[in-house]
Amino acid sequence: MLLNRSLIDQHNESALKTHQLKLAGLQNELPHTEGIISLLSAFQVAIPSWALGTGGTRFGRFSGGGEPRNLEEKMEDVALLHQLNRSSGAISLHIPWDIPENPKHIRALANQYDLRFDAVNSNTFQDQPGQNYSYKFGSLQHVDKTVRQQAIDHNIEVIKHGIELGSESLTVWLSDGSCFPGQLNFRKAFQRTLESLQEIYGALPDNWKMFVEYKAFEPNFYSMTVGDWGQSLLFANKLGPKAFTLVDLGHHLPNANIEQIVSLLLMEGKLAGFHFNDSKYGDDDLTVGSINPYQLFLIFNELVEGMNARGMNHAKDLGWMIDASHNVKDPLEDLLQSVEAIQLAYAQALIVDTPALQKAQENNDVVRCQEILQAAYRTDLRPLVAEARMRAGGALQPLQLFREQELRQQLIKARGEKAIATGL
Numbered sequence: 001m002l003l004n005r006s007l008i009d010q011h012n013e014s015a016l017k018t019h020q021l022k023l024a025g026l027q028n029e030l031p032h033t034e035g036i037i038s039l040l041s042a043f044q045v046a047i048p049s050w051a052l053g054t055g056g057t058r059f060g061r062f063s064g065g066g067e068p069r070n071l072e073e074k075m076e077d078v079a080l081l082h083q084l085n086r087s088s089g090a091i092s093l094h095i096p097w098d099i100p101e102n103p104k105h106i107r108a109l110a111n112q113y114d115l116r117f118d119a120v121n122s123n124t125f126q127d128q129p130g131q132n133y134s135y136k137f138g139s140l141q142h143v144d145k146t147v148r149q150q151a152i153d154h155n156i157e158v159i160k161h162g163i164e165l166g167s168e169s170l171t172v173w174l175s176d177g178s179c180f181p182g183q184l185n186f187r188k189a190f191q192r193t194l195e196s197l198q199e200i201y202g203a204l205p206d207n208w209k210m211f212v213e214y215k216a217f218e219p220n221f222y223s224m225t226v227g228d229w230g231q232s233l234l235f236a237n238k239l240g241p242k243a244f245t246l247v248d249l250g251h252h253l254p255n256a257n258i259e260q261i262v263s264l265l266l267m268e269g270k271l272a273g274f275h276f277n278d279s280k281y282g283d284d285d286l287t288v289g290s291i292n293p294y295q296l297f298l299i300f301n302e303l304v305e306g307m308n309a310r311g312m313n314h315a316k317d318l319g320w321m322i323d324a325s326h327n328v329k330d331p332l333e334d335l336l337q338s339v340e341a342i343q344l345a346y347a348q349a350l351i352v353d354t355p356a357l358q359k360a361q362e363n364n365d366v367v368r369c370q371e372i373l374q375a376a377y378r379t380d381l382r383p384l385v386a387e388a389r390m391r392a393g394g395a396l397q398p399l400q401l402f403r404e405q406e407l408r409q410q411l412i413k414a415r416g417e418k419a420i421a422t423g424l
């Protein structure tokens with residue numbers, strides 16, 4: 001159920017006049033809008049397969065209906081997003097939630113939809129039906145080697161699925177840790193995890209990367225074996241040049257200075273990329289930019305400055321991914337909002353007057369530094385993002401078009417009111 005191209009054109013036609021007026025204002029004000037537009041068009045954010053259905057919590061789940069019931073339908077949803085915004089051209093799969101039974105067919109479908117397969121995610125935080133050993137007390141850290149081996153084998157299996165689809169990275173998020181003091185020997189847990197990761201690392205193809213995700217707490221509440229960026233970086237450094245630290249914005253203790261973490265990981269050449277989301281308290285997995293868009297901008301400011309300093313390709317050299325899922329919004333509308341928030345923060349970072357900022361920094365002109373940053377942050381760049389989207393073939397106002405065309409109602413009609421996404 002893809003959107004007819006002519007509907008996008010009609011929508012753009014009707015919104016064009018107002019759009020052009022706003023855009024002209026910006027073009028007058030800013031020097032290099034063309035460069036920014038082409039950077040924006042090249043920038044793609046991967047959609048996690050698990051965000052296409054209602055997330056739910058342990059207290060309940062309230063589906064809006066029409067959710068994708070299998071991998072093909074998840075890809076169909078991402079294709080729809082990509083048609084609307086031309087910036088969601090990749091999907092990130094979670095194994096075993098999304099096992100591609102027929103990889104040839106799945107690859108062909110991806111081609112047809114103009115989608116790429118981003119990082120594949122392993123899952124050793126749940127026990128699967130028919131599994132020999134339980135992960136109740138951890139997976140790669142487990143005291144029992146046979147459990148560790150099962151988790152290692154699973155990760156290698158995930159790499160194989162990824163290879164079949166043309167993925168080039170494995171994201172390892174471990175729920176391993178402990179809930180009570182004394183439960184775990186930290187040193188042994190770390191070393192066992194390292195040995196396990198080394199085996200998985202050994203199975204990576206040459207062109208692959210391993211992303212080691214960290215998380216401060218949950219589901220373990222006393223210690224997490226990969227609990228912060230320091231621990232993740234230790235693993236990544238010991239593993240080798242193909243291992244990197246993945247930053248999920250919701251995985252820090254409250255008020256952590258994430259932009260500083262990002263800047264230093266980038267400096268060390270060890271930043272994998274992101275799981276974008278927003279949070280007020282913990283791993284809330286809320287819509288990107290919904291709680292603290294200024295922080296998102298500050299992160300992108302470090303990214304743009306740091307990537308330019310290292311001569312990196314903005315679009316290609318890091319993994320850009322969303323990791324969100326929640327209860328009350330239409331998942332597709334939510335993802336459109338998230339992608340737009342990321343693009344906006346990126347665009348704002350691109351208009352920061354970096355030479356002036358650096359000069360002010362060297363002169364300890366603190367007031368000027370703040371003025372420069374906030375001048376960028378407070379510029380409304382939505383017309384620029386919309387222009388980039390339209391030039392790439394997308395809609396000026398994707399969310400509006402999604403609603404005008406009653407796309408959710410169409411999905412409900414096709415899949416059913418009770419269609420629940422597979423996965424979590």
Ligand code: AOS
Pocket residue numbers: 050121173213215248275283323
């Ligand atoms: C869990 O908190 C992490 O963010 C992982 O990235 C996880 O694999 C994903 O959120 C799906 O549950």
Ligand code: ZN
Pocket residue numbers: 173213248275323
């Ligand atoms: Zn994550």
Ligand code: ZN
Pocket residue numbers: 215248250251283323
């Ligand atoms: Zn998370």
Ligand code: ZN
Pocket residue numbers: 248249250251275277283284285323
């Ligand atoms: Zn999260």
